[in-house]
Amino acid sequence: MDVVPVYAGPTRGYCFAPEDFLCPETKPTHLPVGVRPGDKFLGLDLTAHWLPNYSDQISAWRRHGATIHIVVYDLLPLARPDWFEKATSQHFARWFKTVTNHADQVLCISESVAQEFRRRIIGTSAHERVKVSRLHLSGDIVGSIPSVGRCERVAQTLDHVRSRPTILMIGTIEPRKGYDRALDAFDWLWSHESSAAPDLVIVGKPGWKTAPLQERIRNHRENGLRLHWLENVSDEALMELYESSRAIFHASYDEGFGLPLTEAATHRRWALVRDLPVFREQNLSNVRYFDSDAPEALGTKVLDLMGEAERGLPPAASPTPNWAWSVGKLLEELGLTHDGVVRQPPVLRMVS
Incomplete structure (x- = not known):
């Protein structure tokens, strides 16, 4: 053949x-x-x-x-x-x-x-x-001939993630990804549960039809402090971010699959995702679901997830494809x- x-x-x-x-x-x-x-x-x-x-x-x-x-x-x-x-x-x-x-x-x-x-x-x-x-x-990044290297900003963010409880979000900044609702939840957390609230790292290129949201992130009072946006990272750096973060957060309104869930399972990290059939289909033991975008309700789900992360790693995916x-x-x-x-x-x- x-x-x-x-x-x-x-x-x-x-x-x-x-x-x-x-x-x-x-x-x-x-x-x-x-x-x-x-x-x-x-x-x-x-x-x-x-x-x-x-x-x-x-x-x-x-x-x-x-x-x-x-x-x-x-x-x-x-x-x-x-x-x-x-x-x-x-x-x-x-x-x-x-x-x-x-x-x-x-x-x-x-x-x-x-x-x-x-x-x-x-x-x-x-x-x-x-x-x-x-x-x-x-979700096997290593088996995909991964890109390597990291710029100074990515290296600094990695150092920060290793020193602070952090949640990772991955995906292009586009309308269906739900970044606006996620940021609303983190604004509530940082205002009402500051000591318990995790930091947020976003990895994703600037996309379409989200110019106001992108400006909101860049001009956010926590940008560079508790909020970090990396527009481009190598596979090597992404794997380090998975390993250094406590969990991932995927607020997308719809997906064809949801690769970050599988990648998180491969790295044994908890994941909080919208309750969608396409995510349920993966049947992953590291995944927890939310169904409300209300900032307090979603923020509470984030805190619950961090509590699980504090108690230990999720079960290893078996078998990991x-x-x-x-x-x-x-x-x-x-x-x-x-x-x-x-x-x-x-x-x-x-x-x-």
């Missing part, structure tokens, strides 16, 4: 990528992808703004005997377009139409996403044609295994 990397860009369709495509110095090729009967195209990345432009190419692959397999991370731009920029929702709608018209299989990152996908294709031709499967994710296991499950879903064994060892190489 050959695993051949391919890529698409804004001005051309899918082309073969060099086998060392992860190296920054590598120049892309412009050789269009050709297929043979039995080939499988796996769309791992979300390319909502490009995939619809190349539907003719994908159709040609199918006519030549290839099958199309697309990863679906979530359907939130369809369900809640108000959380996204208008152009993003429009691109996503075109992408969804392309997927339902051309995919043979979709691999959803949670059962919640799979159920939503099935619901949206009921009564269409895709309902009988498209196989809806699962892509199982892992790693990315090798995830790849094995992916190959199984793609029909590339026989009785749980890979039919042939995957080989990453360029084809002529």
